[in-house]
Amino acid sequence: MSGNNGAGLVRPSVQALKPYVPGEQPQGAGWIKLNTNENWFVSPSVLSAVLAAATHDLRRYPDPVCTDLRVKLSARYGIDSQQIICGNGSDELLTMLIRAIAGEGDRIAFTDPSYSLYETLSHIQNAAPVPVPLGDGWQLPVQELVAVNAPLTFITTPHAPSGTAYRLSDLEAIAAGCAGVVVFDEAYVDFGGDTAIPLLDRYPNVVVLRTMSKAFGLAGMRLGYAFGSRELIGALYRIKDSYNVDLLTQVAGCAALDAWDEYARVNHETAVRRDRVAAELHRRFGWRVWPSATNFILVEVDDADASEIVTRLKTEQILVRYFPRPRLEQSMRISVGSDAEMDLLLAALDKVVG
Template sequence: MQFFRDRINAMQGYKPGEQPPPGSNIIKLNTNENPYPPSPAALQVLQDLSGELLRRYPDPTAKPFREAASKALGIPADWILVGNGSDDLLTMILRACAEPGRRVVYPAPTYVLYRTLTQIQDAEFVELPYGEEYDLPVEELIAANGAVTFIASPNSPSGTLVPNALLEKLAAGLSGLLVIDEAYVDFAESDALELVEKYDNVIVLRTLSKGYSLAGLRLGFGIGNPALLNGLMKVKDSYNVDAIACAVGAAAIADQPHKIANAEKVKASRAKLAEDLKQLGFQIGPSQANFLLVRPPHGNAEEIYLKLKEQGILVRYFNQPQLQDKLRITVGTDVQNQKLVQLLSQ
């Protein structure tokens, strides 16, 4: 096709995880959705939506959500930028900061969309390999001198959390923007919000897809210095967050007890699933997310992925370096997890 830029013709697009048809009996443990329902308060807002709310354009800054998030998290509202999922924030950041001649840097393996969005901007990407234990290569990241440096913490697909001391060392050593992607932070022991106040080159990204059980809503947000967010505002779509997502998301983030209770259930199930898989001979890495990265006893990850798929269970297989012999398994309900373990034991 001659319609597109050479870069677009040459690149591969991001490929999301498999999505079974609605209402199917497939057990979906491949894209890290929360297995429990959203907040009843959020669902009530959805049921009560008025036609007038839909007739008009939404608030261009998603002010109702920013105010609810400010109250829930103890962050000033003008330190919050809202997006159509946290992927929208990633797009804004690279629109604003990446171009030919500017580097985007991140440790790998990690979220593949970082590479895809960088390629769209025709910028250079530098992937620095994690060590065997997913130790962060801090000095190498600093030396790479990125205009943008991405750190997913907890990381996907490993589930590992980067200590704040290492993130702070990175923030202090970088001249460019440090993006700390905390999509899975609701299942972790700590977060990096304290760095946002200390460093004006740090932005922390959050999503309602995981901890709040709202992957279908598409709502995420960034937390950073207002001067930094003002630059990103210049490149965001005019009405990037719709009125429904803003209203439902505001109710969801206000209901912290519901989110915390669901996260605790997921963490308990994560520990049980890890122990059950160890009993079957799987090697399990430490996880502070709502999934496990596991190596089957014989390393035959792709074979197991295909056999599970035949039996109606989807898990994630990545055919890429450091991951060919591993599977990423979302933590489901205890019933779903036991079905998985039973099939694997066969």
Template sequence: MTLRDLLRPDLDDLEDYVPVKPYDVLAAELGVPVERLVKLDANENLYGPLPAVRAAAAAADLHIYPDPGQTRLRAAIADYVQVDPAQVVAGAGADDLIDIIIRLVDPPAVVVPTPAFGMYRFLAKVAGATPIEIRRRPNFDLDVVAIRHAVQETGARLVFLTHPNNPTGNPLQIAELEALLSLDAIVVVDEAYIEFGGRTVVPLIRHHPNLVVLRTFSKWAALAGLRVGYSVSSPELAAEMMRIKQPYNVNVAAEAAALAALEHRAEIAKTIAAIVAERERMTRLVAGLGWLEPLPSVANFVLFAVHGRPAREIAASLRQRGILVRYYDRPDLAGHLRISAGRPADTDALVTALQELS
């Protein structure tokens, strides 16, 4: 018997999730100083956390286990979202909550409108569920009829939606969501980018107990490296999620930073406004080159259709210059680049490089 014989055979065809790399690794690969990198490939908040948030994380009691009940964190999040603390579950990033939900529902299949965040498919497959991908319409709106048919025909009890969608940036239409909430399925709406635009769907939970909303501190609060996110749902569903989560799934530094971010959210709102303004400026300047067409976005990134040249080659040429953007090697996105909104200097470097490639 070999080691392979002892492992799950259904993971042989698992499509790896392609993560982005941190500054130091990328700098070493490209042979450029870290300070010269323009990192616009991961939708990170390049302004970084507030000093008060950094200080809170640094002051955490690292020798003490976290609170398994997440009492303070759930209460603070509930105040922020305007729900009851019993509706909130925190996790090690939204990815942790995605995994918890899939394991809780244990569906035979998971329906995902694509293109979408790759972790839905990846974690579904790891959990033994079949990912059913439903192609979005040409304008990247949902094909509600196709999604309904997929749920009914496969017995899928779980649907993942993103609002605004990643990587396309367009918001979810409330009428689309309400049509899908009539299905016999848990509908998860990932609002990782909601602070940058769009209207939250959290109020719909009151009338739709099969709705779960995911949020994260990674983007708006610049805490991607600490991995802290949360879900909002009915109290009944939240209680079941709390039962099966790992007891200490949010570390003490992440909890302290998240609490501080919520306390200082008025100050962070100024950074969010700066990012939104830079998104609009970047869109205008890049579109002005004439060969990159922006899609409307209410997130902290923009998806551009590349005309007249291969998008893959543009991404590679930018990379050689130390400018990182996201290229997706898949048919429905092959002619596109996703570019995060950074700081003014990041936009200037991007536009200069694109002008050189024109």
């Protein structure tokens, strides 16, 4: 047997890579999970559709281009089905966009802080990530992003992890000013804020990215979709995996779109609950809670130790998210769950903070 320990078999850039760290997924029952922005609701009609589809047909490969799902998406959003591609979560679509557009050494711009996967995927591609700082109030640095002159720019809108909504006029200024592709990552737009979809007809360099993990409660199914010009979407089809969205996920996506009105009602209720909890946190503890157009809130705990509060909440079987990075060290991000979950959170904070 060779004494080779595997050294040199992996690209040095991958060996040095800092991987994306997802939110904790607890084991066992009894947890209140407010750390990964999952929806607290899934429509019973979606569950019924998935159960009905779990037949002998699972032995067959799924539709490789998600035809039925794209037809429904086209009807819902008014976008030609040829300008739509579906993926195994929006994360897969991010990977495809980088593979299709950014070559080795090419700049990839994004706001800082933002979704940390952008930077990880950039390094995997041997591209050059360029984080552009947000303003003091999380304002979008329009001119600074344009000035990077990157082949690929990612904008999370509404922003994560702050929850800030951005004006369509600012999004358009970025689309108009950038010669490269601009991706508007709209994971949370169903809870508030402007969508960049109106820009698609005017700017062939724009891609709008959506997910069913947040507004549709399908994080466990992994389903994302992207809108763009035929040229850009066609490029993604050329590099995508063969059968990247499984049969049950396609069924769940179609059923979720059929339950659009039900989800819209629930997501409105979530937004109302978000604002109620934000106001209550400020009243009880004097903390700053940033205005949010998402299904989460970013809470600055001032002189308290945010990391310690998160740890103490965990002893109460409540998970919220802490980011040990500049500008976020004194903050915690809290997903908005059900009324009962949020009331238990407030009670637990009364106990652990005092």
